[in-house]
Amino acid sequence: MKKNLFLKRSLAFALLSTTLNITTFAAATSNPTIISPQDNSIHYMGRIDTSNAKDFVDLWWPGSTIEADFTGTSIKLNVEGTDPDAPNYLNVYIDGTLTVLKCEYGPHTYTLATNLKNTKHHLLINKRTEVWAPVRFTGFELDPQASLTPYEDKRQLKIEFYGDSITAGVCNEAPTDIDNYEDYIHFNNENAFAPLLAKKLDAQYSCIALGGIGIVNGYLPIDMNDVWDWTNLDEPMPIWDFSKWQADYVVINLGQNDYSSTLSDTFTTEYVTLISKIRSKYPKAHIFCTIGPMTASHDATFVKRIEDAVHMVNTYGDSKVYFHALSQDAGVLHPRVDVNRAMADELADFITKTLKIL
Secondary structure (H helix, E strand, C coil): CCCCCCCCCCCCCCCCCCCCCHHHHHHHHCCCEEECCCCCCCEEECCCECCCCCCCEEECCCCCEEEEEEEECCEEEEEEECCCCCCEEEEEEECCEEEEEEECEEEEEEEEECCCCCEEEEEEEEECCCCCCCEEEEEEEECCCCCEECCCCCCCEEEEEEECHHHHCCCCCCCCCCCCCCCHHHCCHHHCHHHHHHHHCCEEEEEEECCCCCCCCCCCCCCHHHHCCECCCCCCCCECCHHHCCCCEEEEECCHHHHHCCCCCCHHHHHHHHHHHHHHHCCCCEEEEEECCEHHHHCHHHHHHHHHHHHHHHHCCCCCEEEEECCCCCECCCCCHHHHHHHHHHHHHHHHHHCCCC
8 A cells, every 4th residue: 555656657551562562462461450559449438538539549457457359360469668667457358258468668569369260350459457557559450451449338327436455455355364465466356345346236347446545544644635627647737527427326445544644634625625525516416425444444432533524514404324334354464356356246235225126
């Protein structure tokens, strides 16, 4: 949780035309089909800035997703690692088969698949790692004459999470006896409780989470009340356009870093402030506040601070804000995948019972 957020960042295609004959036609058709990040057939999920999509799209937040259907027998991914000290890992699924990809520093072209059947295939990419540095996506390369085909996400429910390293999935796939913060292969947002819960509810998913952050005092020079509406983590502008994606449910799991660093007397009022800010952008959403499963959730006095925040908001007239303390106990270590699954199950049960979903 003590990872420094502000790490330093470092941020060819040629087409030859000749007179048409058998030889030049064969050469022309050997050129790959280049897919730009702004192609309308690409589906992005999460808080992703597409304002520069003609050239690139940066994936900052954990769980940020690219999804597309494509034709042909192969596909390559063009991405750029933006920080030599903070490698990112991606989960890459082609027709449901997983490959874990390490994005090396600088621009690279990665062959994701070859020798596929010459038919339509489905590609899903999600960011395993935290927000220390973005993955810069610059496009795909397909077979000559191949293309993307329109993809539609048919899931209607939308759920957004605000959290710390627990929500981000830090160390959730590490050995059980130690939290190794330096080996990022053990970070997998896809197996954190948040996306597991979204999957159980058949919901689209957005994750605003970073290790070390708190409501007031964590291990970073910023807190969630500072960054809750940021699009990217390197600067506060541009502010995220919440009209692009309206959450139906919001889950907040924050407080562990406040508890384990220096707990402020203003924690409860600042928690109310965060709820109010989120409510201003999601006027119809159900907001579920939780805590766990590390040490903070097993201190009744601290848990009451969050309960008091929810009670205050309810007293102000917002009845669509709820509290549930998670029952799992991960102790001082980050929860591993089995605990994350139990957290997702418990929250899914709480949400469905609270909203009387059949």
